[in-house]
Amino acid sequence: MALSFQLSTISPTDEVWSVSQLTRAAKGLVEGEFMPIWIRGEVVQCKVWPGSGHWYFTLRDSASQVRCCMWKRDAERAGAPPKDGTEVFVRAKPALYEAKGEFQLNVSRLLPTAGIGAAQRELERVKELLQRDGLFDLARKRPLPKLACTVAVVTSVAGAALRDIITVVRGRWPACRLIVVDARVQGDGAAGAIAGALRLVNRLPEVELCVLGRGGGAREDLAAFDSEAVCRALAAVRVPTISAVGHETDVSLTDLVADVRAATPSAAAEQAVADRRDVLRQLDDLAARLAGGLASRASLAEERLARTADRLHAGVDAALRRERHRLERLGVQLDGLSPLRILDRGYAVPTAPDGRVLKRRAEFAPGTSFRLRVADGDVSARVESS
């Protein structure tokens, strides 16, 4: 009877799902709906799976609970497994584990709320101190050198930040020398290492600019850049500084202390050095103005010479000779600018066989032979009558 009742309620046209189909569809819905989010709750029953090292625990509040799993790679960064009852923030993506049909959270980060509170309080304390001492004052900010050729980079030699900086600088300003002062940028001892590296920069006399940076990371990985020691060492660097820590959205206290804050290490490199192409254009412009400047100066002289051409005397002649010699050395760049071009216009200079310039009527007795210097050489001449 029961059987026929059930059969009678399912028509042959009704769609019947398999369990797998259902869980797959539900998984698609859940995982399509949520991006990774922060969730606050209390951890219970945290187990480290032997062999894999993954963590499995339950996160709960007063009304609900959800199963959580955290892969070994992420769990390692979270420190020791939390004890029952620890209140935490987790960064997680809601998911559905098909094999068990279970709704769960895939946790990538886990931060005890107590720790967050302590870190936040320390940050506020340091910030207030530095503010009081004027380290954030805009009046302290120094302009960056326009054409820095020697740049110190304080970062981890193994980090992505350094690779990015090298790539950008090589593309823009190869006439540059980068001096990398290696420092571990996260974990125990990072703050001391960075502060030490910054002090070392002050012992490099050739350095014109200092970049402090590291690539993106979790907030706690950037903690060294909020430390008082690092901020004070950065403020004491004798050359202008750029701070480039993490991604666009991360702001560290070093960003507030440095003369310039760059969003990323690549952006820091762009601000640190000029673009070679811009400077070449600037040189072209200067070359044109240089030629123009001399041309106007030379034509002024030429006008003056023309006005006094009737009384063209030895002094002018000597000056012309001297100037022509120099102009010839300057070659093509000067061609067309020379006041000597006055000879091209038909002026001529008479000289005695010994090279002396003939300047007075008395020197032109009838029958005297002399040479006449014209634009492209000289010709011999003789005085018919005076």
Next chain:
Amino acid sequence: MTTIAEDLSRLEEIVRRLEAGDVELDAALALFEEGVARLRAARERLGAAELKVQTVLEEAGGELRYTDLDG
């Protein structure tokens, strides 16, 4: 050896003085010559340059040791 920055700022100064037009011709020519030389030097330096990346370490005795780094 001068730096490109020094060359550029000297060039700016030379051009400004030439453009002002109150320099004696002799001095103007000398400035021009210097300008041409500085232009050439700056262009050559920009053209030939290859990025140099080094690390610096403080040795036990407090001395600094530079090492070339393959970028």
